[in-house]
Amino acid sequence: MTEAIAFLPPRQAVLSRRAEILDDLKELVPAGRLVEERNALVPFETDGFIAYRRRPLAVVLPETTAQVAAVMKYCHRYGIPVVPRGAGTSLSGGAIPQEDAVVLGLSAMTRIIEVDYANRCATVQAGVTNLAISDAVGADGYFYAPDPSSQLACTIGGNIAMNSGGAHCLKYGVTTNNLLGVKMVLVDGTVVDLGGKHLDAEGYDLLGLVCGSEGQLGIVTEATVRLLAKPEGARPVLFGFDSAEDAGSCVADVIGAGIIPVAIEFMDKPAIEICEAFAKAGYPLDVEALLIVEVEGSEAEMDAMLAAIVEIAKRHGVKIVRESQSANEAALIWKGRKSAFGATGRIADYICMDGTVPLSQLAYVLRKTSEIIDRYGLRVANVFHAGDGNMHPLILYNINDPEDAAKAEAAGMEILKLCVDAGGCLTGEHGVGIEKRDLMLHQFTQVDLDQQMAVRSAFDADWILNPSKVFPLEGRG
Amino acid sequence: MTEAIAFLPPRQAVLSRRAEILDDLKELVPAGRLVEERNALVPFETDGFIAYRRRPLAVVLPETTAQVAAVMKYCHRYGIPVVPRGAGTSLSGGAIPQEDAVVLGLSAMTRIIEVDYANRCATVQAGVTNLAISDAVGADGYFYAPDPSSQLACTIGGNIAMNSGGAHCLKYGVTTNNLLGVKMVLVDGTVVDLGGKHLDAEGYDLLGLVCGSEGQLGIVTEATVRLLAKPEGARPVLFGFDSAEDAGSCVADVIGAGIIPVAIEFMDKPAIEICEAFAKAGYPLDVEALLIVEVEGSEAEMDAMLAAIVEIAKRHGVKIVRESQSANEAALIWKGRKSAFGATGRIADYICMDGTVPLSQLAYVLRKTSEIIDRYGLRVANVFHAGDGNMHPLILYNINDPEDAAKAEAAGMEILKLCVDAGGCLTGEHGVGIEKRDLMLHQFTQVDLDQQMAVRSAFDADWILNPSKVFPLEGRG
CATH class of the missing domain: 3.30.70.2190 (Alpha-Beta Plaits)
Structure with a gap:
């Protein structure tokens, strides 16, 4: 298909040193935890936003925070872009790599470190799946509330990056409302702990800032999450x-x-x-x-x-x-x-929008969405979290027909703009990724974005963490 | 009393230009909205943390966001420190000024801008009191949930600065869980809108970052807060x-x-x-x-x-x-x-600690607190939000007896360290202010604080917003 969304040009200095970088990375992770063969890299080329794909330089799959720190320290030193990845279920392309990037996969970090019923929380490694947390405590009458549809596969690390939601978030809140603390590796390999088992904390709310920052402020390696008692019925x-x-x-x-x-x-x-x-x-x-x-x-x-x-x-x-x-x-x-x-995927290719609107605008936005889809001669299926105004029009198209794909993408952009214009926003739970990056200026002013980018630079001055994502390429620093 | 907590030395360049600055400020706010007489400044010398006081350079009480922006633009241009102030009920000294600072009081901004039941939210100016929000919607069966004990007096702007809690936050969450959006004036006078009536939002969670940032990232002039339906009983x-x-x-x-x-x-x-x-x-x-x-x-x-x-x-x-x-x-x-x-204040002076501990440590910390108080020969009254582990030992002392005051302060510091060592933190809802500033290194490493300060600098490179607060004076950039 035509690619409406651009990636940053790869850093030639990194591409040309690939062999050397692979040798160095091999020293930093256990045997078998570096993926370098071209065919073995294919599964890491894209994520749930399948319309775009890029083969990464390499993939590392560390087992410990210390290994993550060593990889970050190395990549930071040599200016090598790093794209963090959980289970690769992102619907906005948040885990799609670029050719000069090392994919830092957390999927091997699947240990449940501690279940603490007295303080109603659990501490787990970032690669633990969403459902595995509830499974670990279910027999004792507890669960972890946010429940993305992909909860069987998606990881808590990815949930934190995207501030994921789910059907039951209407009552229980999204990830940020259920996250108590993280262990995070900063871009230079320093390890910090944010939050903890206690309520709130002094200082700035860096935990809240990190939640939803799409892997651009650091690599979360462990999370402490709130456990809730199962309802009576x-x-x-x-x-x-x-x-x-x-x-x-x-x-x-x-x-x-x-x-x-x-x-x-x-x-x-x-x-x-x-x-x-x-x-x-x-x-x-x-x-x-x-x-x-x-x-x-x-x-x-x-x-x-x-x-x-x-x-x-x-x-x-x-x-x-x-x-x-x-x-x-x-x-x-x-x-x-x-x-x-999944059921939609059986009958057609689709892109899933994630616009969120004030509830009073729900009926209006549904009607307008249908008008937009009709105008493009496309089909749409709407299935979404209505209680919190989080819409998910699934626009059906044929990925092998470039014209159809371009229409679907254009209709999607119109729908998202409609949500913003109705007083809503571009994304409720799927994140910006690459998908909605170029629409950010429809929602924010350049002043707003400059402030967000200044915060980003305070964490990652060289912008090596997930660099093609979130912020429009034009207008960057 | 002896002053255990230091203030930053006043900027002489600012002090020496006082007359000129007053003339300029007079142009920026309506008549009567600049306080400059020495006696008229006395009420602004301290806040709920009465052990410390400083007379500010001047006080401005703007009525609109545009006036706040004009004052910020001016102060930023000339490097004049600005201390934002709501009702001055801070228990950690968050609103205590310094001699070279302009106090930017929001207490004249008391307009309820919009009540929107369809989207269950209200938009109010920052000087509206906490209780006034619930009062405005009570007859229709709604309320605003966070309820600090000072809710009759404290303002929503101050609540946001300190991420205030209250007795009913066990179920409903603290300010950050009930805040949907703010209008904020950046240090250079630029006005930004963060959040809105919709769920969540794309980009970084700057709204969450601003909530609890103690007036150091910008001046909040309007807030959109969540309204809840009153319970049946x-x-x-x-x-x-x-x-x-x-x-x-x-x-x-x-x-x-x-x-x-x-x-x-x-x-x-x-x-x-x-x-x-x-x-x-x-x-x-x-x-x-x-x-x-x-x-x-x-x-x-x-x-x-x-x-x-x-x-x-x-x-x-x-x-x-x-x-x-x-x-x-x-x-x-x-x-x-x-x-x-208030009742405690009738029988003695007191300082109120705000340490928060994991619930499993509650009994242990209560016992140890009592041991510490006994060792200092002081008296304590404990009254606090037990459900979320947010302790409030009120240490009773005589403010006019320097030795007693020093003992109370030392005992308080020991109790806060005890909370941190028990896996908790320094503050649940009162903020760091000046009170707990020098204990931040007991909780955080220098790396943690450096990262927080880098974020602060991304908003306020010259550190003119509430400069003596939150971060220990030593170890600052």
């Missing part, structure tokens, strides 16, 4: 509507009334059909839009909250209200939703 | 214990079991006596330690959560469990707790 309920706008207005009114269920997920008709075909979840096929609302707590609590939501839904002409009747049915409902991206 | 319950350690262990076990009431407040015997004498709240006087546990929700929810807490309290030998029987009784219980500092 949970019940997903399906609400079917005759129009996407009715569903959107209903969500705005539920939240506006101060009711916070644990999740409110939205699917439009194309998404319902795609997910139902894949998961056999029992979604109704005769509605235009579906909300999956999950309530939790005691039976009495769930009943009371549901009654209030049904009341509001009726005012928006809800057509179907269907409670899951068993744990199995509930699991299927969530399986359908969480496999939406 | 709320019920404070008193739990009396025979020892502080039993109460502390009970708190750790409640939270460890995953039960999160809306508040768990702790009072030891001296605090109970002081507060009861002042508020006539009906606190039991025959116990050594008291927990105020507040539950909220429907009657059924409150009953269920209380039953679980009573079960745990029994394991720790609880002696008295007393539910409030009326709204009036509930109000008195909270009045007693929230006036603890």
Whole structure:
């Protein structure tokens, strides 16, 4: 396809020293932890944003913080770009390398270091998967709240880089609200600890700054995360509507009334059909839009909250209200939703937008999105976290048809601008990566971006950490 | 008293130009908004950390963001230090000026700009008091959650500077968890907007960085905060214990079991006596330690959560469990707790520590605190947010007895170090200010602090914003 998004030109001084650099890196990580063969590098060429790919100089897969520090110290000394990588599930291209970069993969750092129930937290290495944390504490009645759809694969390190969310973040908050501390390697190899098991901390909130900084301020090697007690019970309920706008207005009114269920997920008709075909979840096929609302707590609590939501839904002409009747049915409902991206991938290539809007704008933005998609002659499936206004239009296209791909990308950019213009922002949980980099100036002024870049330079003066990402290439320092 | 904490030496170039600076400032703010008379400056000499005071060069009280920007542009140009000030209720000396500084007071900026129920947020000027936000939306069933004891007086701008907490932050989080956006004037007078009404945002989390940065990164002039729906009901319950350690262990076990009431407040015997004498709240006087546990929700929810807490309290030998029987009784219980500092001030001078510890260390730290106080021959009253481990020993002393004051300060420093050594930190919600500045190296390494200072320099290269605060004077760049 045509590449609308540019990468920084590779540093020739680095490319020309490749053999020497590989020899040096071999000394810094255990045997087998340096990937250098061209074919072995292919899996690291791209991530969940598959439209772009670059082969990296090399990949290192360290096992300890000390090894990460040694690699950083070396790369910093010689001005070699470093692209950190968790499981490579980024939807915005946050882990796509460049030709002069060493990919620093954290996937070998999978140790759960400590589970501390007294302080309700767990300390894990950065390569531990999101779900593995909940699995480690589930039998004791606890869980780790943020739940990206990719939670089976994605790592906590990647979650921190992107400040990842998930369906249940409506109630529990995103990664930054559930992160207590990190161990991080600075660009020059220095190791720092930010945060800890205690509430808050003195000094600037560098932990909050690091969370969501897309691997540009340092390499997180360990994380201390909050554990929550599992709720007494949970019940997903399906609400079917005759129009996407009715569903959107209903969500705005539920939240506006101060009711916070644990999740409110939205699917439009194309998404319902795609997910139902894949998961056999029992979604109704005769509605235009579906909300999956999950309530939790005691039976009495769930009943009371549901009654209030049904009341509001009726005012928006809800057509179907269907409670899951068993744990199995509930699991299927969530399986359908969480496999939406995978199920979509079976029928077409897609790019997933991540714009977030104030809830009062939900219905308007849905209507306008549909107009944009029609104008480009494309198809879209909408499946997203409605409760917090985090939209995910999946724009369907054919990756092997350059014209189709260019249209999909252009439509996506229009949709993101629409979100910003409606008082929202470019990304709720997927990050900027390379995907939304050049739209940053649509949201921010140059003054805003200069300030962000000044902060970046305070951590990484030479901009070797994930350099092609987040900030538009033009207008950089 | 002897001054253990040093201020930066005043910039002579600024002091010698005072008359000229006053003339220039007069042009930048409306008539009457420049305070220059020596006697009129006295109220601005100190804040809630009354042991230290300095008369500022002048005070300006702008009414608009544009005026704040004009003052900052001027002061930046001439290298004049600026100390931002809300209501001056800081307990760590965050608003104490210095002789060469212009105090930039936000107390005239008290406009509630917008209440937006659809998006559950309100936008207010920085000088609006904490309680005024809840008052403005209370009749419609909403409130702003963080509730510092000084909420009647303290401003949202000051809350943001210190990332303030309060009794109900156990459930609702502190300021940073309830702040959606700010308008901020950078050191050179540029105005930026951070965050907004939407969830999260792309780019670095500068909003999170600014929250808690103690006025050193810019002057916040407007804030957009989250509004929450009032709970169906709320019920404070008193739990009396025979020892502080039993109460502390009970708190750790409640939270460890995953039960999160809306508040768990702790009072030891001296605090109970002081507060009861002042508020006539009906606190039991025959116990050594008291927990105020507040539950909220429907009657059924409150009953269920209380039953679980009573079960745990029994394991720790609880002696008295007393539910409030009326709204009036509930109000008195909270009045007693929230006036603890004021009530203490009636019987002695005090300094209030703000160390925060992992909950599992609560009982240990209480015991050690008592040993330290005994060793210095002082008295202490403990009244604090136990649920999140945020301790507030009030060390009683006589401000007019230099030896007593020095002992109180030394004991306070030992207690804070104890908190850090127990895996906690120096401050939960009061900030570093000047009070804890020189202890920062007990918590952080020089590497950690260098990184924080580099971030600060990225915002304020000349360090004119609140310059004597947060970072130890030695070891600065």
